[in-house]
Structures are given as C-alpha cells and as structure tokens.
Amino acid sequence: MIASFFYLSSGLFMGWSLGANDAANIFGTAVGTKMVRFTTAAIICSLFILLGAVLSGAGTTETLSTLGSITALPGAFIVALSSALTIMWMTKTGIPVSTSQAIVGAILGWNIFSGISIDFSILFRVVGAWVFTPILAAGFSFGLYFIFKYLLEHVKIHMFRLDLILKICLLAAGAFGSYSLGMNNIANVVGVFMASSPFVDIQIGDLFILTGAQQMLFLGGASIALGVITYSKRVMMTVGSNLYKLSPVTALIVVLSSSLVLFLFASEGLQGWLIAAGLPALPLVPVSQSQGVVGAISGIGIAKGGGNVNTRLLGKIFVGWMLTPLSAGILSYISLFIMQNVFMQNVM
Amino acid sequence: MSKSKSLQHEIDLYLKCISRASLIFLEGAKDAFKSDYEDAEIRYREIAVIEKDADNHLKKIQYELYAYNIAPDSRADIFELLDDLDDIVDSAKKIIFQICVEKPLIPDSMKEDYIAITEASVGAADILIQGVRAFFEDINTLEGYVDNVYLYEKKADNLEEKIKKSIFHTDEVKELARKFQLRYYCEKFALISDLAEEAAKNMLMYKIKRII
Numbered sequence: 001m002i003a004s005f006f007y008l009s010s011g012l013f014m015g016w017s018l019g020a021n022d023a024a025n026i027f028g029t030a031v032g033t034k035m036v037r038f039t040t041a042a043i044i045c046s047l048f049i050l051l052g053a054v055l056s057g058a059g060t061t062e063t064l065s066t067l068g069s070i071t072a073l074p075g076a077f078i079v080a081l082s083s084a085l086t087i088m089w090m091t092k093t094g095i096p097v098s099t100s101q102a103i104v105g106a107i108l109g110w111n112i113f114s115g116i117s118i119d120f121s122i123l124f125r126v127v128g129a130w131v132f133t134p135i136l137a138a139g140f141s142f143g144l145y146f147i148f149k150y151l152l153e154h155v156k157i158h159m160f161r162l163d164l165i166l167k168i169c170l171l172a173a174g175a176f177g178s179y180s181l182g183m184n185n186i187a188n189v190v191g192v193f194m195a196s197s198p199f200v201d202i203q204i205g206d207l208f209i210l211t212g213a214q215q216m217l218f219l220g221g222a223s224i225a226l227g228v229i230t231y232s233k234r235v236m237m238t239v240g241s242n243l244y245k246l247s248p249v250t251a252l253i254v255v256l257s258s259s260l261v262l263f264l265f266a267s268e269g270l271q272g273w274l275i276a277a278g279l280p281a282l283p284l285v286p287v288s289q290s291q292g293v294v295g296a297i298s299g300i301g302i303a304k305g306g307g308n309v310n311t312r313l314l315g316k317i318f319v320g321w322m323l324t325p326l327s328a329g330i331l332s333y334i335s336l337f338i339m340q341n342v343f344m345q346n347v348m
Numbered sequence: 349m350s351k352s353k354s355l356q357h358e359i360d361l362y363l364k365c366i367s368r369a370s371l372i373f374l375e376g377a378k379d380a381f382k383s384d385y386e387d388a389e390i391r392y393r394e395i396a397v398i399e400k401d402a403d404n405h406l407k408k409i410q411y412e413l414y415a416y417n418i419a420p421d422s423r424a425d426i427f428e429l430l431d432d433l434d435d436i437v438d439s440a441k442k443i444i445f446q447i448c449v450e451k452p453l454i455p456d457s458m459k460e461d462y463i464a465i466t467e468a469s470v471g472a473a474d475i476l477i478q479g480v481r482a483f484f485e486d487i488n489t490l491e492g493y494v495d496n497v498y499l500y501e502k503k504a505d506n507l508e509e510k511i512k513k514s515i516f517h518t519d520e521v522k523e524l525a526r527k528f529q530l531r532y533y534c535e536k537f538a539l540i541s542d543l544a545e546e547a548a549k550n551m552l553m554y555k556i557k558r559i560i
Contacts, residue, residue: 035420035421158485
C-alpha cells in the first residue's frame, strides 16, 4: 500500500500544483481587488472542485484512460512525473502552460515506449479541443461583453448596490468555475492511474458502494483542493494586482467564459443531450483553463476594438501547443526507459 | 439600516453640507462686494460650522468604506472625489475670511463682474455636486454634468480676463498695491471653478476605470 501511495504521489503533486495555479484564474481578480476574501474564495473553490471531480470527472478521465491504458503503477507514476516536470520547466520560460497538453504528451511517450498503437481518432479530438478552447472562450467573452455592456449602460443602479451584486456574481461564477475545473481537469491528475488503481470498492452500510474510481477521483480532487488552500493566495494576489489587471466586471466575464468552455468539454450530461437531440457533441477532453482565460481576455480585447489583443501572448500559446506535449513525450520516454532498465520496474 | 444604506445616507448628508456651503459662500461674497463686512463675517462663521460638520461626515464615510469593505475596487477614488469637494469648501472659507480681514475697496464699475465671476464659480461647484450624486446613482449620465462644469469654468475664466484687464486699464484704481489686491481676489473667486473643473476631470477618470 505504501508503494502504491508513493507511485500516486506524482499525480497528487500534479493536483496540488494545479490547485495552486488555476484557482487564481477563477478567483484571482476577486481576491486581488478585495471584492472577495481569500478564505471565502478558498472554501468555495476547494468544495466545488471536489464536487466537480467526484460527481462529473469521469468523462474526461475515461478519455485519457482510453488514449493510454497504463496498467502498471510505476508506468503511471513516470507519466505523471514527466508531465509535472515539463510544466515546471515551461512555467519558468513564461509560457501559459497546459497540464492537459503535458499529460497527453507524456501518455503518447508511454504509448511509443510500450509499442502500443496510438488511437489517432481520440488524439485528433483532443488536439481539436485544445485549439478550440481559446477560440470558444474568446467567442463567449465577446458575446458576454456586449450583454454586460448593454445592461450596465441601460440599468440605473446605485454604485454600492451594483458592487454587492457583483460580489455575489463573482462568488457564483467562482463556484461554477471551480466545479468546471474539477470535472474537466481531474483527468490530468488521476486519469493515468485509473487502469492501475490500487483502490477497491467499499460498501458503505446498505447505502451505497464507493467505487475505486470514485475514491481515486476524490483523492485527486482533494489534492487540487489542498493546492488551493495552501498555496493559491500568493498566485491570486499576483493575478489580481499585476499580471492581468481586470475590473471586477471583466473578471466576471473571463471566469464565466473560460469556465463555460471547461464545462462544455467535460459534461457527460450535455454530451448525452446533444447526441439525443441529433446535434454534434463536443468530445470530453481535459483542456487548459489558463489558455481559456487568455482566449477570454482576447475576446474582450476584440470586442473593444482589437487594440488590446496581446498577439505576443497568443504566439506563446501556439509555441506551448507544440513544445509542451513534445517535451513531456520525450521526457516520459526516457524516464520510462530508466525506470524499466535501471530500477527494474514494470512500466507497462 | 444596512451598511451600504448607512454609507449612502452619510454621503448624502456630506453632499448637502457642501451644497449649503457653496450657497452661503455666494451670499458672503455678495455681502463683501457691497462692503457689508458684518454680514460677510456671519456667512464666514456659518461656512466654518458647515465645514466642520462636513469633515465629520467625511471621516465617517472613510471609516465605513474601509471597515465594511464597500466598493473595494473604487473606494480610493470615491474618497479622493469627496475630498476634492472638501477642498472647495476649504478654499471658499479662506476666501471669505481673507476678504473680511482685508476689506478691499472694489470700484463700483467692477462689482457686477465680481458677482458674475463668483456666480460662475459657485455654478461650477453646484453642477459638480450634482455630478457626484450621478456618479453614485446613475453613472451613465455623468458626462452631461462634467460638460456643464467645464462650461461654467470657461465662463469664470473669461470673466477673470475681463476683470483683470479692467483693473489694470482703469483710472479708478491708481495704486499698484490696490491693483494687485483686486487681481488677487479676482483669481481667488475664479479658483473655486478651477477646483470644480479639476474634480470633474478626476471624476470622469474614475468613471472610465469602472467601465468594463
């Protein structure tokens, strides 16, 4: 059991860093501008991430498991560790890095190392989702910008009342954003461990069975929540005051737009409904929230006349799309080789 | 009363103080131009009482803004804006005090212009106060008030030029010291409109910061 937890640690570290970084995308401006207290933000964020992960995280997790069904824990450990190290390195270079792209790259590295053929139909869906994430977020924020602008220009409301409404909206949007983050990005944390999960189903009285998968999703969700509670404050203060200086209304639009994208790419219910209605459904794929945020900010920039779009940042995202999976894949391949041949562990 | 309601009430009381002070300033100035310095001194004391009252309201507003975390993103701007109004009352009080002490002799031919420049200045301050109310209650109508403040300030500027020319081109005032004294008061009465214009400019900037 100790060995199992050791191997799970790389995934949990991924979860912790995801919570520490991505909570700032949801509550950064609200906390940085002191509209919402950090304690309130951290409690709501942790709770809803956990709920999203456990209740709705299965869809994207299954996609990653299908892309690379890693049945040996040491192999899953290396895949998660390689993507975590890639993220650390890419973050240092200042590229808005995606956990999803790193983990997919590392899985592909495992596929190549194991000699297992890559399911290109799933891979194309995954890559397509990455490309569409900032585009969709920009589209949503573009539309929302005009709706909010119209409302603010046509509704006579006292500044203090508007401020109170904004606070409530930021909290509600933050809860939705946290839920979406949990349901979409939990796959990055535990997806590679699903096929080799050390957990067994637990019968809770006569009430229900807590499956091994649910326990894994809960553990992953808890690691993200821990990242939020222990380390996200510093990042939030940076986001709120330095990096992206947004007004509370703009922040609300950005959080709603990026969260909506994460929700669309993770909701099994919505996918089922779209298929039943004969409409094209979006694939359940873990996507990058940070890139969604950049897309949403660009959407507002375009809505304002295009002058504020940071083409340099968009260029960096494009570089990230290429470099992140490639680096994670190579690192994963080399590390798997070392794990198998130096540490004599079965990685397949 | 909720915290934001209580703050709204406090701001309302503060704005009433500023509005009353500007009207009394106009009356005090008119008294001084008629050389009725006894009445002007009474107006000065009234303004001093109102200013003290306004200061107390301003302290309460500052406390409530920060203690209850109301409008955290705009509270510094709100406080700056209300403080700008306090500066106007402060200047008005000083001008009336000084004119009561120095008792300058204003030539009859210039009295009307002095009254007109004071009215233009007070007009700018009054429109500014209405604009500040709009800043809180209906921010989309703010530009109209700001434009009117600019209009009154321009009027005060034109009158200032006219009065200065009269002072230095007339034979009614012969001593250079007296010419300087009259010019000084002309500038002081126009100053109220300058302060109002500066506050209006700042207010517009605070509005832009709130636009999405």
